[in-house]
Amino acid sequence: MKKFIQKTSAFVAVAAILFSFNACEQADVAPDAGLAAQGIDEAHQTNSMNLNKTYTVHLMELNNSGVNGTATIDLNGDMIDVNLEASGLTPNMEHMQHIHGFTDNNKNAVCPPMSADKDGDGLISLVEGVPFYGPVLVALTPYPTADAAGMVNFMNDYGISRVVRSLQNNVIVLHGMYVDGVYDATIPVACGQIKVMNNGKGKK
Ligand SMILES: [Cu+2]
Numbered sequence: 001m002k003k004f005i006q007k008t009s010a011f012v013a014v015a016a017i018l019f020s021f022n023a024c025e026q027a028d029v030a031p032d033a034g035l036a037a038q039g040i041d042e043a044h045q046t047n048s049m050n051l052n053k054t055y056t057v058h059l060m061e062l063n064n065s066g067v068n069g070t071a072t073i074d075l076n077g078d079m080i081d082v083n084l085e086a087s088g089l090t091p092n093m094e095h096m097q098h099i100h101g102f103t104d105n106n107k108n109a110v111c112p113p114m115s116a117d118k119d120g121d122g123l124i125s126l127v128e129g130v131p132f133y134g135p136v137l138v139a140l141t142p143y144p145t146a147d148a149a150g151m152v153n154f155m156n157d158y159g160i161s162r163v164v165r166s167l168q169n170n171v172i173v174l175h176g177m178y179v180d181g182v183y184d185a186t187i188p189v190a191c192g193q194i195k196v197m198n199n200g201k202g203k204k
Contacts, residue, residue: 051076052074053075055167055195056073060111062124062173062189068190072197073194078161078162078165080138083155085153087150089176090150090183091147092147095176095189096176096185099136100136100171103137111133116132124187133173137170140158167196168193175188177189
């Protein structure tokens with residue numbers, strides 16, 4: 001009987017040690033789990049040209065343009081395949097379209113709120129939007145010309161640098177509409193956050 005108790009308490013002690021070790025480990029790891037996963041993810045992206053990720057973008061109007069649309073981006077190693085559909089654009093005019101973002105990893109690009117209109121003219125200019133969406137990272141050329149109905153259906157591939165590969169930190173911005181009777185090719189007319197749809201290999 002004494003032996004049994006000793007064995008049992010030994011077992012309990014070991015279990016307690018294991019448990020506390022486990023708890024410690026979780027406490028240490030949990031807050032950084034996202035970052036760690038991202039680090040692993042980036043390592044995969046750097047090392048594997050076969051990695052495939054899909055992103056979606058819901059483009060919503062800026063400056064009361066009436067423009068909206070959707071885009072999907074397939075990332076394959078250092079290549080992206082961009083499919084973009086938009087409507088409500090100025091018919092028969094060319095529309096610049098870019099991936100905007102910050103190369104500083106700590107800053108995420110966002111679509112500008114109306115308060116971005118610093119000069120109070122009622123419009124968010126290209127420059128007024130920059131503090132929110134950052135500079136152009138990828139020019140989605142050749143810039144499409146909207147058809148007579150104001151629609152664009154666009155597809156092209158681009159090679160991208162490593163800083164752009166965290167695509168979910170970036171936005172897509174479409175440009176170009178008439179302002180006071182003059183076509184302003186730079187003014188932002190739609191914007192959408194790039195969001196991860198899947199991580200490839202069936203992972204979410
Ligand atoms: Cu742009």
